Amino acid sequence: MxxxxxxxxxxxxxxxxxxxxxxxxxxxxxxxxxxxxxxxxxxxxxxxxxxxxxxxxxxxxxxxxxxxxxxxxxxxxxxxRKTMKCAKNSTLEDALYAWFSHMRSLGEPVSGPLLCEKALEMNRKLNGNPDFKASSGWLARFKSRHGIHHLGVHHEKLSVDQPAAQCLKQEFTDFKTEEDSDVESICNTVVVPGPSHSEAYNALEVALQWLEDQEESDVVQLLFLKSLRDLAAKKIASSLK
The missing domain is CATH 1.10.10.10 (Winged helix-like DNA-binding domain superfamily/Winged helix DNA-binding domain)
Incomplete structure (x- = not known):
C-alpha cells in the first residue's frame, strides 16, 4: 500500500x-x-x-x-501433484517404503495391518516419536505419498516362483530320505564362524559406495543397503557396551 x-x-x-x-x-x-x-x-x-x-x-x-x-x-x-506433502518422520518413511518394496519384489503379501505393524516396530527401533500411531488415516496417507493403490498378494510374482519352490521342496525331501547320508559326520563338522559385525559393516559400506556410482541403482536399493549397514553399526555399538 x-x-x-x-x-x-x-x-x-x-x-x-x-x-x-x-x-x-x-x-x-x-x-x-x-x-x-x-x-x-x-x-x-x-x-x-x-x-x-x-x-x-x-x-x-x-x-x-x-x-x-x-x-x-x-x-x-x-x-x-503440486503441493509436496512429506512425512513428518522421513527416516521411518524411507525405511518402511524400502522394506515394502523389497517384500513386493519377493512376491510376499503385504497387507494394511502388516504394514502398520511394521511401521510401529521400525518406529520403536529408530527411537521415533513415542506418540506415533499407525492409524488407518496414517496408512491412507502413506499409500497416497507413494502411489500405492492396492495392498495384498501379487499373484503374478508368486506364480512365477512356484516351480522354484517345488524344486526346492523336492531337493529337501531327497536329502532327508537319502539312505547313505552320514549323520555322524554332519554332526562333527566344524562350524566356521560368520563375518563379524565390523566385517559386515565394512563390506556393506563398500557395497553402498559402489551402488551409488551405478546408473541402474535406485532409491529403494540404496535405502535398503543403507539400512543393513546401519544395522551392522548398531550391532557394533551394542557389542562395545
Missing part, C-alpha cells in the same frame, strides 16, 4: 501484487534441470511467473525434490 498526497489530503492506493503461482512437480524438475545447464534464475523466474527466492529454494531442495518424485508410483502423479 502506497501513501500519496493531493494537496493537503492524503489517500492510499493498493500496490499490485504478483499472482501466486503453484508449480507442478514437472515444472519444478524442469527448473532444476535448466539451472544445472546454466540458465539464470532471472530468466526462469520471469518465464514461470515466480520470484527468484522460489528459484533459490528449489535449487536448495533439489535432492529432496528428486527423491520424492522418484518414489511416486505413477507418472500422472508426478505431473499433476
Amino acid at each position: 502506497e501513501r500519496l498526497c493531493m494537496g493537503n489530503t492524503p489517500f492510499f492506493t493498493m500496490t499490485k501484487k504478483r499472482k501466486r503461482t503453484v508449480l507442478t512437480f514437472q515444472s519444478k524438475i524442469e527448473i532444476v534441470e535448466r539451472l544445472e545447464k546454466g540458465e539464470t534464475a532471472t530468466v526462469l523466474a520471469e518465464e514461470f511467473g515466480i520470484g527468484k527466492s522460489t528459484i533459490s529454494q528449489l535449487k536448495k531442495n533439489k535432492d529432496t525434490l528428486l527423491h520424492f518424485v522418484s518414489t511416486m508410483g505413477s507418472e500422472n502423479g508426478k505431473k499433476k
